[in-house]
Amino acid sequence: MATINPHINFNGNAEEAFNFYKSVFGGEFIKIIRFKDLAGMESQIPASEANKIMHIALPIGHNVLMANDVPENMGPTNENEHRSKISVSAENKAEADRLFNGLSADGQIEMPISDSPWGSYFGMFRDKYGIEWMVEFDPNAQNQL
Numbered sequence: 282m283a284t285i286n287p288h289i290n291f292n293g294n295a296e297e298a299f300n301f302y303k304s305v306f307g308g309e310f311i312k313i314i315r316f317k318d319l320a321g322m323e324s325q326i327p328a329s330e331a332n333k334i335m336h337i338a339l340p341i342g343h344n345v346l347m348a349n350d351v352p353e354n355m356g357p358t359n360e361n362e363h364r365s366k367i368s369v370s371a372e373n374k375a376e377a378d379r380l381f382n383g384l385s386a387d388g389q390i391e392m393p394i395s396d397s398p399w400g401s402y403f404g405m406f407r408d409k410y411g412i413e414w415m416v417e418f419d420p421n422a423q424n425q426l
Contacts (some may be wrong), residue, residue, distance in 0.1 A: 285344070286344050286345040286346070287344075287347070287367050288347040288348060288350065288357045289294040289346075289347070289367075290349060290350075290351045291334070291349070291351065291358065291359050291410070292349050292350065292357050293333055293349060293350050293353075294338055294350070294410065295303050295334040295337055295348045295349060295350045296313075296333075296334050296337065297410075298348070298408075298410040298412070299334075299337050299339055299346075299348060301408075301409075301410070302339060302346065302384070303339055304331065304383070305379075305380060305383035305384050305423055306339065306341050306346075307379070308339060308341065309336060309339075310335060310338060310339055311339070311340055311345070312337065312338040312409075313334065313336075313337050313338075314334070314335045314336040314337075315331065315332055315333065315334060315335060316330050316333055316334075316335045316350075316352070317331035317332065318333075318335070319335060327353075327357055328426045329353070330340075330350075330353060331353055333350040333352075334343040334348065334350045334351055335348055335349055335350075335365055336348075336400055337349070338368075341369075346367070347366040361378070364407065365410070365413070366382055366413040366414060366415050367412065367413070367414050367415070368414075368415045368417065369414065369415065369416045369417070370417055370418070370419070370422070371402075371416060371417065371418040372418070373400050373418060374418050376418070377394060377402050377404075377416050377418040379381065380416050381394040381404050381406070381416040384406070384414055384416070385406040385408060385409050385414075386409070387408075388406050388409045389406060390404070390406045391405040391407065391408045391413075392404050392405040392406075393423060394416060398417070400421060401417050401418060401419035401420075401421075402415045402417065402418040402419075403415070403416070403418075404416050404417075
């Protein structure tokens with residue numbers, strides 16, 4: 282079966298954001314590649330972008346959250362126009378609360394986490410990096426994914 286792994290673009294703060302995500306989810310990065318690490322590209326990378334992230338990956342459960350910094354010559358990423366959300370399925374309410382509270386710190390809560398009308402424990406927010414998240418614990422959906 283195919284696996285889907287979310288990939289996020291950042292405007293130069295991918296490493297900062299991923300250190301924040303790592304502090305909430307735990308784990309270790311499985312890959313960090315900086316633009317300066319690209320063989321043969323050293324002379325083409327502006328010094329201001331050499332240490333920016335070309336690829337970073339953090340395993341979370343059976344998936345991997347990935348990202349990069351968009352080079353300045355490609356124009357800025359509109360961090361408030363992602364138009365998609367990363368959905369996290371928690372194993373229990375305590376984990377849902379921990380993830381929601383950790384990831385939403387200094388962000389903008391759209392829907393506080395609480396029991397939903399459809400029977401799950403659910404909340405939505407935009408984190409301090411502009412990334413939109415949904416956190417849910419659904420006791421009726423365990424082992425269905």
